[in-house]
Amino acid sequence: MAHANSPSIALHQNKHKHNHMASSLSFLTTLLLFTVISTVKSCPPSDRAALLAFKAALTEPNFGIFNTWSGYDCCRNWHGVSCNPTTWRVTDINLRGDSEDPIFQSLHKSGYMTGKISPEICNLDKLSTLIVADWKTISGEIPSCISSLSSLQILDLTGNKISGEIPADIGKLQRITLLNLADNVITGEIPPSIVKLAGLMHLDLSNNQIAGELPSDFGKLRKLSRALLSRNQLTGSIPNSVLKMNRLADLDLSLNRITGSIPARLGKMRVLSTLKLDGNLMTGNIPSTLLKNTGMGILNLSRNGFEGTIPDVFGSKSYFMVLDLSFNNLTGRIPGSLSSAKFMGHLDLSNNHLCGTIPIGSPFDHLDAASFSNNDCLCGNPLKTC
Known part of the structure; x- marks a missing residue:
């Protein structure tokens, strides 16, 4: 009787063994998969090493924000660091020393950091955002290798003490949309390659020591909406190529050494609403197109050598938040x-x-005497009666 059943027992045993093997295999597969996922879901050692080298070149004494930069996984809970959720590569560094950051808001203080930006940052070759702004005393130069970061879209180093020149081949950053180097001590000229930044929308180089002329083909920056270049040592005249910048809404060249006259066609630019040319060495007449442009809301031409009469071209659609023509040689x-x-x-x-x-x-009944003072022979309200 037992012999008759033996094949079914053997079959049962084989099945059991097979099931056991299958479950063991399944367990191993799961384990392997888990290991792979665990390995993938943390930043690669090369990214971590680059971040630690970047951290080593900086000192932040007040808040200890770099204390969070510990452990093996720089994608989790490292202050200001973000990664791509699929590849787990570091994509963003966002370190602001101003009060916008929740850390500083809660303490009602702003940040303070010394040191420099390490060239090791360039090993983060998937970086799309680099913001190291408003730390007051970060010094040293912008690493020239920064132009190798082909994925970079935002570079914001405003409000530090960064010196040296803008990297000559900055034009290689083909994806960049925002370049903000304002409020530093950058010298040298605007590199000619900057006009290759075809996607650039916001450029702020204000309050530095940048000299030389605006590149003659500056107008190649067709997507630029804000060009903020005030408080530098720029010379030369406004290049005619600027007139091709169809999206330019805000042009600020104030407090430089710009010469020449205002191109008449500047007033015909469709979206230009803020034009600041105050504190330069410009001459010639004020183009009537500039005052006739109903989209122009802020126009500051003060402290130059403009001459001739003020064009009589205002109308019911003229809407000026600021119109400053003071300290010139205007007559009439x-x-x-x-x-x-x-x-x-x-x-x-x-x-x-x-x-x-x-x-x-x-417009005149709310203006005070200061708006009209120190002219040759103006009279009437709010000055003395004629």
């Missing part, structure tokens, strides 16, 4: 059409050679 009368302007927030025509009666009307 204040245009009567100014009184038909829809809005005139701040008007300053002081320190010129204007003469005649101040027009009456809505």
Whole structure:
């Protein structure tokens, strides 16, 4: 009887063995898969090493934000570091020393950091955002290898003490949309290669010691909407290529050494709404197109050598938050059409050679004498009666 059943027992035993092997195999596969996932789901050692070298070159004494930069996985809970959730490569470094950061908001303090930006940062070859801003005393130069970071879209190093020149081949950063190096002590000229940054939308180089002229083909930056270049030592005139910048809304060249006259076609630029040329060495007449442009909201041409009369071209759609023409050599009368302007927030025509009666009307009844002082022979409200 037992012999008759033996094949089924053997079959049962084989099946049991097979099931056991299958479950063991399944367990091993799961284990292997788990190991692979665990390995993938932490930043690669090369990224971690680059971050630690970057950290080693900086000192942040007040808040200990770099204390979070410990452990093997730089993608988890390292302050200011973000990774791609699929590849687990480091993509963003966002370290701001200003009060916008929650760490500083809770303590009502701003950050302070010394040291320099290590070239090791360039080993993070998938980096798309590098923000190391408003730490006041980070010094040294911008590592020239930064232009090898082909994925970089945002470079913001504002508010430090970074010196040296802008890397000559900055134009290699083909994906960059925002370049902010303001409030540092950068010298040298604007590198010619900058015009290759075809996707650049926001450029801020203000408050540095940058000299030389604007590149003549600056207008190649067709997507640029803000060009903030004030408080430098720029010379030369406004290049004509600027007139091709169809998206330019904000051009600030104030407090430089810019010469020449204002290109008349600048007033015909469709989206230009803020133009600051104050504190330069510019001459010539003020183009009527500039004052006629109904999209122009802030126009500051003060402290130059502009001459001739103020064009009488204002209308019911003129809307100026700021119109400052003070400290020039303007002559003639204040245009009567100014009184038909829809809005005139701040008007300053002081320190010129204007003469005649101040027009009456809505923009003029809220202006004080300072708006008209130090001219040759202006009279009428708010100055002495004619």
